[in-house]
Amino acid sequence: MSVLRSYPDSVKALHENMQGLANDGRPARLITLCNASGMTATFMDLGATWLSCTLPMAEGAREVLLGVDTLAAFYQQAGYLGVTVGRFANRINNAQFSLHGKDYSISKNQGVHCLHGGVEGFNRRRWTLVEWSDRYVVYGLRSPDGDQGFPGQLDVTVRYELTQANGVEISYHGVCDQDCPVSLTNHAYFNLQGDTAEMDCRDHELLIDADAYLPIDASGVPISGCVPVVKSGFDFRVKKPIRQDFLKDEQQQLVGGYDHAYLLNQPSQRVNLVSSVNTPDQTVKMNVSTSMPSAQLYTGNFLDGCPRRGEGCYKNHAGFAFETQYLPDSPNHPEWTFSNSLLKANKAYHHKTLYEFVWHGLKAQ
Numbered sequence: 001m002s003v004l005r006s007y008p009d010s011v012k013a014l015h016e017n018m019q020g021l022a023n024d025g026r027p028a029r030l031i032t033l034c035n036a037s038g039m040t041a042t043f044m045d046l047g048a049t050w051l052s053c054t055l056p057m058a059e060g061a062r063e064v065l066l067g068v069d070t071l072a073a074f075y076q077q078a079g080y081l082g083v084t085v086g087r088f089a090n091r092i093n094n095a096q097f098s099l100h101g102k103d104y105s106i107s108k109n110q111g112v113h114c115l116h117g118g119v120e121g122f123n124r125r126r127w128t129l130v131e132w133s134d135r136y137v138v139y140g141l142r143s144p145d146g147d148q149g150f151p152g153q154l155d156v157t158v159r160y161e162l163t164q165a166n167g168v169e170i171s172y173h174g175v176c177d178q179d180c181p182v183s184l185t186n187h188a189y190f191n192l193q194g195d196t197a198e199m200d201c202r203d204h205e206l207l208i209d210a211d212a213y214l215p216i217d218a219s220g221v222p223i224s225g226c227v228p229v230v231k232s233g234f235d236f237r238v239k240k241p242i243r244q245d246f247l248k249d250e251q252q253q254l255v256g257g258y259d260h261a262y263l264l265n266q267p268s269q270r271v272n273l274v275s276s277v278n279t280p281d282q283t284v285k286m287n288v289s290t291s292m293p294s295a296q297l298y299t300g301n302f303l304d305g306c307p308r309r310g311e312g313c314y315k316n317h318a319g320f321a322f323e324t325q326y327l328p329d330s331p332n333h334p335e336w337t338f339s340n341s342l343l344k345a346n347k348a349y350h351h352k353t354l355y356e357f358v359w360h361g362l363k364a365q
């Protein structure tokens with residue numbers, strides 16, 4: 001415990017409160033990383049979850065992630081707060097896809113659809129703590145052949161690194177012994193103003209480097225291909241408050257706000273800067289870079305009633321998620337060659353996403 005002494009009180013409290021036994025009868029294991037500037041990031045082996053992220057602001061440590069601080073609340077929350085999502089982030093229409101002429105029925109957990117990997121998604125698993133140091137932590141998971149209906153034995157690792165440049169870099173590696181669609185993400189929700197009851201994510205200013213987004217039906221399943229953002233509330237190519245065009249489009253009205261995938265510009269295996277967001281007072285900024293072709297902007301439209309750290313529950317829009325991933329339902333759209341989520345047997349899956357934070361009394365750019 002002595003190593004915890006220099007951490008913010010909220011982080012020490014998190015380690016205390018998360019004590020107890022998880023569903024498998026063992027305690028959760030938490031690891032907090034701290035860099036030279038005093039930023040901290042805390043992770044847990046259950047769900048390979050990113051539990052907390054604090055920035056050392058003038059007024060004290062600011063928690064910028066939504067999250068829970070008890071095991072009971074971790075199991076109760078249905079918002080996927082900070083968890084690792086797999087095998088396939090977002091929806092697969094009718095929980096089915098075909099591959100090489102064979103039909104696969106996978107786990108249904110949102111009506112007839114598969115959301116975030118199914119009933120027992122990777123977020124519900126105890127991951128193995130593979131390796132860690134004061135800079136990084138690596139979690140591993142073996143998903144057996146047929147897990148949630150998906151083909152092949154898939155071995156994955158998620159590596160979280162807290163960089164000296166105040167970034168949390170998430171690297172995913174995987175290999176499967178059969179062809180299988182794979183799309184891993186982290187479902188962190190952010191509020192750069194601090195995770196307090198009054199904060200609303202719609203006050204942030206947001207930029208997304210994307211010319212197109214993917215329209216959906218009321219259950220979040222894509223209804224067509226990507227369409228241009230131009231002349232719609234989905235256009236974040238020039239930074240604007242999330243609130244500015246909130247609920248302006250019929251597409252948003254269907255799902256209570258933004259809950260849509262963007263097709264990011266410049267997709268490539270390189271890690272590109274794709275988004276930037278800041279607080280209204282310009283004191284905290286977050287830049288997002290990824291190797292993924294797409295990201296889901298979700299403005300917490302269904303967060304009401306979700307347990308939160310401390311007392312009570314979150315309200316809708318308490319935080320936003322920016323989940324880097326392949327486009328939803330890609331396994332049923334082989335024509336989306338720019339979002340080819342099929343991991344070939346015995347080939348390496350490798351993707352990276354970096355959330356980098358800048359804070360100061362200084363004005364963020």
Ligand code: GLA
Binds near residue numbers: 321323
């Ligand atoms: C994703 C979905 C949302 C919601 C959340 C989890 O972001 O797109 O519709 O299901 O996960 O609550």
